[in-house]
Amino acid sequence: MNSTEETESIETLIQYQYGFMFSKATFTACELGVFDLLESEGPLSSTTIAERLGTSRYGMELLLGACVALKLLRTERKDEQVLYGNTDFSSLYLYRSSPKSQSACMTWLSENTYAYSVHLTDAVREGKNQLEKFPGPKNVYDHVYRSEEQRRRFMDLMNCGWSLWGRDVIAAFDLSQFPNICDLGGSGGALAKECIYLYPNCKVSIFDLPEVVKVAKKHFVSEEEQRIHFLEGDFFKDPLPEADLYVLARVLHNWDDKKCVQLLTEVYKTCKPGGGVLVIGMVVNEDRCGPLLSQFYSLIMLLHTEGKERTLSEINMLLSAAGFKEAERKKTNTSQDVILAIK
Template sequence: MAEHLSQSELDYPFKLLEYLNGYRISKGIFSACELGVFELLLESEKPLTAGEMAQKLGTSEDGLKRLLDLLVAIEILNVEDVQGTAFYNNTDVANLYLAKSSPKSLHTSIVYQSQTIYPLWNNLGDAVREGKNQNEKTFGLPSEEIFSAIYRSEDEMLKFMGLMNSTWVIDRHDIATAFDLSRFKSIIDLGGCSGVLARELAKEYPSSTVTVLDLPDVIQSAQRHFVQEGDTIRFQEGDFFDGEIPSADLYILARILHDWKDDKNLKLLKKIHTACNTGGGVLIAEVLMFENGRGTTLTQMLSLNMLVQTEGKEHPPSYYKHLLNEAGFRDVQVCRTGKLYDAILALK
C-alpha cells in the first residue's frame, strides 16, 4: 500500500501538497473561531451572506468571504447560492465543536493552539536541534520552569485551564469508565486543574469522594472561575513534587507524566505509592504510543508538542508499566479506549 501511495505521489504529489498546506487549514479554522464565525452562524436563525456576517463581526467583506469559501472547501461550512448570492451556514460538526457556546465546544482549545502552541511550533526546528522546549525563545521565559512559562499571567493560566477542560469534554467519559473504579472510596486527582475529569469521576462513582490537588494559584483560579453550583468535588492546594501527598485509595495522573523526565516521574510515583492506602491504586490517562515507537499522526504530533512546550514526551504502555513496577505498583492493566486518551490502572 505504501509503495502504491508513493508511486502515485511521484506522478503528482497530491498528498505532499496537502501536508505542506496543512498549517493554512489550521490557521483558517483558528481565525474563524477567533473572529466568531461559527458562533454567529449558530446564533443566526438562517444562513447569512458574507456581507451580513462581515458587518456583524466587524471584518472586511472580501477577507471574510475568502475565509468562508476555504471553510466551505474543507466541508466545515455549507453554502447555498441563491440568484448569484452565497448564503453560508454551519455544518453539524461546526455547530457542535466549533461554535463557542456549544456544550461540546473546542473553542478554548483552538484559541490556545492559535495563540500559544502555534508560535511555539514556529521554533520546532530549534527544539529538535537543541532537544529542549522553546519557552525561552518564544516567550522569554526559562525553559526549565515549565509551568511558570505556561502560567505566565492569570490570563494565560485561565486559557491553559480552558484548554485542559475542552479536551475532556470529548474524552472524559471513556477515561472515567475504562475500569470499574467503584471500590476506590477516596480519589485524588493530582494536577487535576479545574476539575473536569474529577467531576466526571464523581458523577460516575457517587459514593466516592473526589479531590483535585493542584498548585495554589491553579486551585484559587479553579475556585474563582470553574466551580459549579452543587459541585460534588473538593479542591486542595498542594505541590506533588515538593509538598505532601495526602493518603487516598486512588490517585489520578491525567496528562501529568508526559510533562516530565523519567527521574521526576519515578520520584512522583514512589511518593504516590507511599501515600496510597493498601489495596489502592493509580490511574494514568495519557496518549499511548505503540510498543514499536510508532503511533498515529496525532500521537506523534503530541509527542513533538511535549518537546516544544515541556520536558516530557508521549510513551508506549511498557514505559508506564516499567515505572509503575519500579515504584512498587503491581497488576498493571492497560485500556486502549479507541479515542485519543488511553488509561492504565495499577494497584498497590
C-alpha cells in the first residue's frame, strides 16, 4: 500500500468505526429540534439555541460543532459571536415541515432501527429477527403498531421516502392502461397520491389493516379526495378487491418466500387477464454484493421482520410460482426498482 492508499484506507476505517456517530449526532439534532428552530428564527448563538431547546449549553455547543463538521449547519460571525444556521441540505431534508423532510425517518431510525441494531450479532448468529428482546407483541406488524403513537410514526416514516422518489417510481412504467389500481399495504396513501397526480383517469383503493386505514383516513388523505378510497382487511386472510393493477410497494421484503407466494397467488387469482402486479422495492445485485443500501436493508429486515431484500431472480421466482409468467424490471435513479408482471 502506498502512502496515499494508506491515508484513504485509514479515512475509510474511521468512517466505519464511527459511522454510528454520524447517524446519532444527526438523530439527536433532529430530536432536539435544532433544524426546526434555526429554520424559523434564522442563525442563532449556541447559548440561545441551548436556552430555547432546554439543553445544557456545554452539550449543545458540542452537538452544534459536530453538526458543522457534518455540514448540517454553517457558522457566521456577528458582533463577536458565532451564529449557527441551517445549510441548504438541512433546510431541505431535516427541517420538519419541508416537503422533502426526512425528519420522521430520522426519528424512526433512532428509536427503532438503532435500538434493534444492538442485537445484530445475535440476529446474524440465529438468522432470525430479535423482536423477542423487546417489550410488546412478537409478530411483525403487531409489534410495529404496538401503540397508537408508534402506528402514526411508522406511517409518517412510510410517507417520507415517497417525497424523495415517488414521482420517478410511479413514472417508471406507463400505468394509464390501469384505471383501477389497488395498493395492497398502501399505508398513508403517498403512492396513491402520486398515482392520481400522474394518471388523471385512475382511481386508487388502499387496502391495509383496519387500524392503519383509520389513521390514514383521519390524518393522511382528506375526504374530498374522491379518487382515493380505503378498504380494511388482512391480505393473508381476506379476499382481495377487484382491480386492474395491484401494487405491492415495500411489502414483499417483510415476508418469507412462502408468505410472498401466498400473497402473490391471491393477487394472480383475483387479477383479470391483462391486469397485473407492480412490485416496488429495493433489488439486490445477483452476486449479492450490493447496492450498499439494499444490503443494509436486508440486515434491517433480518432484525425486525420475517423477510429480506431479494435479487431480481428471486423476485421473478416468487412471481412465477404464483402464476405470473412475464415480468419486466425498470431501474430508477432511486433506491427503489419497479417490476411489472402481467397476467
